[in-house]
Structures are given as C-alpha cells and as structure tokens.
Amino acid sequence: MYVQHAGALWRDFPELAPAVLHAEGITPDVPADRRIAAYTARATDRLAAVGSEGQLPEIQAWRRAFSRMGLKPTQYRCASESLLRRLRREGSLPRIHPLIDLCNAVSVAYAIPVGVFDVSALAPPSLEVRYAHGDETYVTFGGEKENPAPGEVIYADREGQAHSRRWTNRQSGASAVREETSSVLIIAEAVHGTGAEDVRRLADTLAAELTALWNTTPRTALLSRTAPRFDA
Numbered sequence: 001m002y003v004q005h006a007g008a009l010w011r012d013f014p015e016l017a018p019a020v021l022h023a024e025g026i027t028p029d030v031p032a033d034r035r036i037a038a039y040t041a042r043a044t045d046r047l048a049a050v051g052s053e054g055q056l057p058e059i060q061a062w063r064r065a066f067s068r069m070g071l072k073p074t075q076y077r078c079a080s081e082s083l084l085r086r087l088r089r090e091g092s093l094p095r096i097h098p099l100i101d102l103c104n105a106v107s108v109a110y111a112i113p114v115g116v117f118d119v120s121a122l123a124p125p126s127l128e129v130r131y132a133h134g135d136e137t138y139v140t141f142g143g144e145k146e147n148p149a150p151g152e153v154i155y156a157d158r159e160g161q162a163h164s165r166r167w168t169n170r171q172s173g174a175s176a177v178r179e180e181t182s183s184v185l186i187i188a189e190a191v192h193g194t195g196a197e198d199v200r201r202l203a204d205t206l207a208a209e210l211t212a213l214w215n216t217t218p219r220t221a222l223l224s225r226t227a228p229r230f231d232a
Helices: 007-012 033-050 057-068 079-090 098-110 195-214
Strands: 002-005 017-023 114-118 126-131 137-139 153-157 184-190 219-222 229-231
Touching: 007 126, 017 195, 033 079, 033 098, 057 079, 057 195, 079 098, 079 114, 098 114, 098 184, 098 195, 184 195, 195 219
Parallel strands: 002 126
Antiparallel strands: 002 229, 017 184, 017 219, 114 184, 126 153
16 A cells, blocks of 8 residues: 655645654554643643634645635635634544544644544555545545545545545545554645644654554655655
8 A cells, every 4th residue: 555645736735745654553442641631732722822723824824725726714624723623612622542532632733634544444555645536435424425526635545435525624434443443544734834844743743652552663754746655
C-alpha cells in the first residue's frame, strides 16, 4: 500500500505539506486519557488566547483552500476546525477509540487536520488524494452511499472507494478505525505558511505517542512535490 497526492493537487496547492504515518499493533485497550487531556488543554489555551478557531492561521489557510475549491468555508469546514469548534462550544471532544481520541487531541493542539484509516479497509495498492471523477463511492458513518461530485478532492483507493469528502472535511465510515483495527495509516495535511515545519512536529509527536502507548515503531514520512509518495 502506498499513499500519494496527485500532481494536479501539488500544482493547484503548492503550499501543501502532508505527513504520513503507518503503524501496526493498534489495540482498543490502551489508557491514553492523560495524554489526550494534555493536548486538549493546549488547544483550549490557544482558543482562549485568540477568541475562536477562525482566528488561527492554520484554520484561515484551510478556509482559503476550501474557497479555492468552490466551497463555502463556513459551511464545509476542515476536520480540525470542526473539532476546535466543538471543543470551544462544549469544552470536550467525543471519545471513540484511544487512537482516534489521541489523534483528535493532537489535531486540535496543532489545528491541523488528521485522518486515520484502517489499512484492511483500503483496496491496494494505493490511496491517492486526487480530484474525483464522479463515479467513486463514499460510505457515510451511517452506511449511506454517496458519489462525490466531479472535481471534488477525495482520498481514493484503486477500487474507486472514496475515503473522504471535500478533502479534509469528512472521512468515510468504510475505513474508520474499529475495535478490531490493528494496522493504520495516519495522514496530516497543512496548507499554512509554516505548514511543513508544523506538520513535521505533529508527526514526531504522534510517532512518540504511538511508541509509548502501543509499543510500536511507526514509519513516517513528510511528502512534497518532489517526493510525493509514501510506501507503507
């Protein structure tokens, strides 16, 4: 399995800075509450300092990217903005699975979208971030099927399954982490000015936490236009 961004995306979003991690040995019984609380507290402090998630440069950059895709940025939000908005309004994030909860907490701490995919649900040999053709199939968390609009940015595998809608807006239920998940791909993407450095720090943070909590050694890579592919 390999992960890559299509050349058209690098052309249209030259500021893109992605990081990819592959980890095995994931289980649902790891106590991660203390670490989750620490990252959530960092995000809460940042929100208190600026007033709202819309003032963060990471979120402003994603709003501009959504506008360039023809989307209303306050109708369709990147995943990290949605999480930060919920954290600001409710004071907490939902609990789903220790890995998802950890990645959500790290995502709000850095204000960068983080997607987590069950490798067993991805059709090999590739997961590509690209513009949709319009005939791909997206499965919601409720089990409904949708077809992304032609030209919409999606995560697509070789069988035409769309594992996201509107790039970083909504992940698919088809490849969501479940209790039986053991092998995962984690993808973080930034489009702000210091994105490359910030996404590197985010990847280092997640790699350290995965090693400490699951006793696994994840493989990581920072992707770029000249090195756009990660082989898991």
